[in-house]
Amino acid sequence: MTECTSLQFVSPFAFEAMQKVDVVCLASLSDPELRLLLPCLVRMALCAPADQSQSWAQDKKLILRLLSGVEAVNSIVALLSVDFHALEQDASKEQQLRHKLGGGSGESILVSQLQHGLTLEFEHSDSPRRLRLVLSELLAIMNKVSESNGEFFFKSSELFESPVYLEEAADVLCILQAELPSLLPIVDVAEALLHVRNGAWFLCLLVANVPDSFNEVCRGLIKNGERQDEESLGGRRRTDALRFLCKMNPSQALKVRGMVVEECHLPGLGVALTLDHTKNEACEDGVSDLVCFVSGLLLGTNAKVRTWFGTFIRNGQQVRVKYLYRLRIRIL
Numbered sequence: 001m002t003e004c005t006s007l008q009f010v011s012p013f014a015f016e017a018m019q020k021v022d023v024v025c026l027a028s029l030s031d032p033e034l035r036l037l038l039p040c041l042v043r044m045a046l047c048a049p050a051d052q053s054q055s056w057a058q059d060k061k062l063i064l065r066l067l068s069g070v071e072a073v074n075s076i077v078a079l080l081s082v083d084f085h086a087l088e089q090d091a092s093k094e095q096q097l098r099h100k101l102g103g104g105s106g107e108s109i110l111v112s113q114l115q116h117g118l119t120l121e122f123e124h125s126d127s128p129r130r131l132r133l134v135l136s137e138l139l140a141i142m143n144k145v146s147e148s149n150g151e152f153f154f155k156s157s158e159l160f161e162s163p164v165y166l167e168e169a170a171d172v173l174c175i176l177q178a179e180l181p182s183l184l185p186i187v188d189v190a191e192a193l194l195h196v197r198n199g200a201w202f203l204c205l206l207v208a209n210v211p212d213s214f215n216e217v218c219r220g221l222i223k224n225g226e227r228q229d230e231e232s233l234g235g236r237r238r239t240d241a242l243r244f245l246c247k248m249n250p251s252q253a254l255k256v257r258g259m260v261v262e263e264c265h266l267p268g269l270g271v272a273l274t275l276d277h278t279k280n281e282a283c284e285d286g287v288s289d290l291v292c293f294v295s296g297l298l299l300g301t302n303a304k305v306r307t308w309f310g311t312f313i314r315n316g317q318q319v320r321v322k323y324l325y326r327l328r329i330r331i332l
Helices: 012-020 023-027 031-035 038-046 054-067 072-080 084-101 118-124 127-147 166-179 186-193 199-208 211-223 233-248 250-263 267-279 283-299 303-318 322-331
Strands: none
Touching (some): 023 054, 031 038, 038 054, 038 072, 084 127, 127 166, 127 186, 166 186, 166 199, 186 199, 186 211, 199 211, 199 233, 211 233, 211 250, 233 250, 233 267, 250 267, 267 303, 283 303
16 A cells, blocks of 8 residues: 555554553654544543543543644544434435445435535535545445455545545544444444555554554454455555554564464465564574464464465465565575
């Protein structure tokens, strides 16, 4: 996903601070880093907490102080003031309509009478309409994914491409998923984001604002992935998105690699995560881990894993496979 390389991602330090709700570490973040985490922080500050302890009351005061003066907070507060029950009812009606008329139908209950393109509509809309615009677009992509029978497609969408409104669109996406989790399961949303431009960036922001979902999202993306990931555009985009997630949360990278082997999907991702992990280690230790990983797959007792990874090696001998080539260079 080369289109994401110029965008700012959530740093490992910021992600860990969100996981631990470490307010002191959050307060040390730069304004651009903090901007990416506002949907979750504003919800934390405004919603009634399950934790009624005195320590959380103090942390909440610090969060409110942290958010004061940040201009974007007002727009997120406005998003949270919308009637989500009515929104969910309209979304359910729209899904039924799409199912009845077919996924390609342009009919929409959530959004009617578009005067301009989606980007201009988004710019001129108030908070309730912005939520409806993004929700309608997201449901359309999710519906197309469910009907595609695993065949990858790329969906051009102004809302996910305009550099001027990326952060605002990400705010709306995060709030929608947090407020309508039954309508928008996070794994299904993650799957849909693979099909749009800047999808990996949106996905990382979504997971950073729901940090407990990291393993669930990674497992879901791997389960739905290809057995041989470098043979298709969809496989390469899925692998790149998972690498971005693991760069954001490097402590879980080897656990994600374990999921890859367990599911026998995305072998290129397994190799890439191993290369990423060993790159920062001392030379001998890194190569040792690399050799152990490859030899364990090819010489292990699990016939299914041997066949799966052996196919990846054979395919790489016929066509130059990026991660396999890097693996050879690293070992040599």
